[in-house]
Amino acid sequence: AVSVFILLNIAVEEETIHRFLTVNLGGGKCKWSAPVAMSNTTNPLNTTTLLASYPGSGKRLTWRLLEALTGKISGDDWDLSENGHFNVLTMKTSWPHPEGVWAWEGNMDQFIMLIRNPRFAIPSYHTIRHELDYSTNKTESLKRRDYVYTKRAPLEAWEMWRDENFEREMDRWCWFIDFWMEGGLRRNGTVTGNHTNPAEDWRCFHDLMDCTPKAVIKFENLVNNNKKIGEDEMNKMGAVLDSSSNVNVIEPEIRPCAYSEVMSRKKLYNANRDGKGPPNDLKTFTHKQLNAMRAQMEVIRDKYAASPWNEKETAVNLVEALNSYIDDVQGEYEFEVRQYYSKQN
Numbered sequence: 001a002v003s004v005f006i007l008l009n010i011a012v013e014e015e016t017i018h019r020f021l022t023v024n025l026g027g028g029k030c031k032w033s034a035p036v037a038m039s040n041t042t043n044p045l046n047t048t049t050l051l052a053s054y055p056g057s058g059k060r061l062t063w064r065l066l067e068a069l070t071g072k073i074s075g076d077d078w079d080l081s082e083n084g085h086f087n088v089l090t091m092k093t094s095w096p097h098p099e100g101v102w103a104w105e106g107n108m109d110q111f112i113m114l115i116r117n118p119r120f121a122i123p124s125y126h127t128i129r130h131e132l133d134y135s136t137n138k139t140e141s142l143k144r145r146d147y148v149y150t151k152r153a154p155l156e157a158w159e160m161w162r163d164e165n166f167e168r169e170m171d172r173w174c175w176f177i178d179f180w181m182e183g184g185l186r187r188n189g190t191v192t193g194n195h196t197n198p199a200e201d202w203r204c205f206h207d208l209m210d211c212t213p214k215a216v217i218k219f220e221n222l223v224n225n226n227k228k229i230g231e232d233e234m235n236k237m238g239a240v241l242d243s244s245s246n247v248n249v250i251e252p253e254i255r256p257c258a259y260s261e262v263m264s265r266k267k268l269y270n271a272n273r274d275g276k277g278p279p280n281d282l283k284t285f286t287h288k289q290l291n292a293m294r295a296q297m298e299v300i301r302d303k304y305a306a307s308p309w310n311e312k313e314t315a316v317n318l319v320e321a322l323n324s325y326i327d328d329v330q331g332e333y334e335f336e337v338r339q340y341y342s343k344q345n
Helices: 059-068 120-131 138-145 156-179 227-242 251-265 286-307 313-344
Strands: 021-024 027-034 049-053 090-093 110-115 213-218
Touching: 021 251, 027 227, 027 251, 027 286, 049 059, 049 120, 059 090, 059 213, 059 251, 110 156, 110 227, 110 313, 120 156, 120 286, 120 313, 156 286, 156 313, 227 251, 286 313
Parallel strands: 049 090, 049 110, 110 213
Antiparallel strands: 021 027
16 A cells, blocks of 8 residues: 655756855855746756655655755655656655655666664654555545644554554665665565565666665754754765766855755744654654564664675765664663563562
8 A cells, every 4th residue: 555745845947057045145154045946857967866765764854955955846756746757856755665656767867865763764654644544545645635744643543553564664664775775676576485586676777777875864963953963964965966967066165054044944844743743752662663673773784784885885874874773772672671571560
C-alpha cells in the first residue's frame, strides 16, 4: 500500500537566468526572497540532483536549504506540484521505500542521501501516515492533503501502528541505505534455494543516473543547536553543487546567512505541527524493539566501516552517523529495560 507525501510550493525556471533565492548584500549579509522557477525545461547541460531519504527524515527542510543554495524550486517524485519531472534542477524522493516512486526516468544525474535516526524517523513517518488517514492510494491521499503538516498522532494510535509495522519499517530503513550505498542493489532479488540474491536496478546500472551518493547528510546536524554544525552540513550539499556542471550556486560567504534565513522561517518546513499532538520523543519503542533497532544498525555500521568502504568519504560519514544513532538507542534501551523490570517487581 502506498500513500503520497504532499510537497507544496514547487515550480520551475531556466537555470541560465542568474537570479538567486538569497541575495548577497556584502559583508556576509543576505536578503531572503522566494525561490524562482525554471520557465520551460532544464538546459540539458545542467547537472540535476536527486535528494532521497527514508520518509520522515527531514526532506522538507533539506529541500528548502537546496533551494536557498540554488535559487531554484525543487520537484517531487509524485509530481503533486504538477511541474513535471523534466524541468526541475533538484528533486526529492523516498525511493526505494514504497512511499517513493522512480518517476524521473533518466532526468536526474546525481544523488544526495539524507539520513535520520530511525528512532525518530519512523515516528515522524507515522505522523504523515496518520495525517493521511492511512490512505492506500494517491486519490485518497489527495483528499487529505490539507491535513498534512498540521498535527501529530495520539500516542495510542502510534503504539498500535508501531507494533504492527516496526519490523517492516526498520528493515526498509536499512534497505534504503544499502540500495543507494551499493549504487542501486535491491535486497529482494532472485531466489536460489534458501538464499535471496541482490538484484541490480537496471536504471542505475544502465547509466540513467549515478546512484551512488555524492554526499551523506545527517538531519540531526542540520537542526543542531550549534549553528556552525548546521552550516557545515549544508555546506556539504553546497560542495556537491559547486562541483556540478552548469549549476549556479550562491557565494560561499553568504551561505551561513542563507542557512539562518531558512532556519528562522519555520513555516517553510514544519511549524504547523507544533503544539498539536505529542512530540516524537514521547513516541517511544519497547525495549525489545530498541534492541532490534540497535542490532540492525550495528550490522549496517560494521559493513560500511570495513574495507573497501572505509576509503570512501560518504561511507565514513555514514558510519559516524550510525555510531551516534547506536549510542542514542543504546542509552534509551537501557532506560526502557530498567523501566520494564521495575514494573515487574
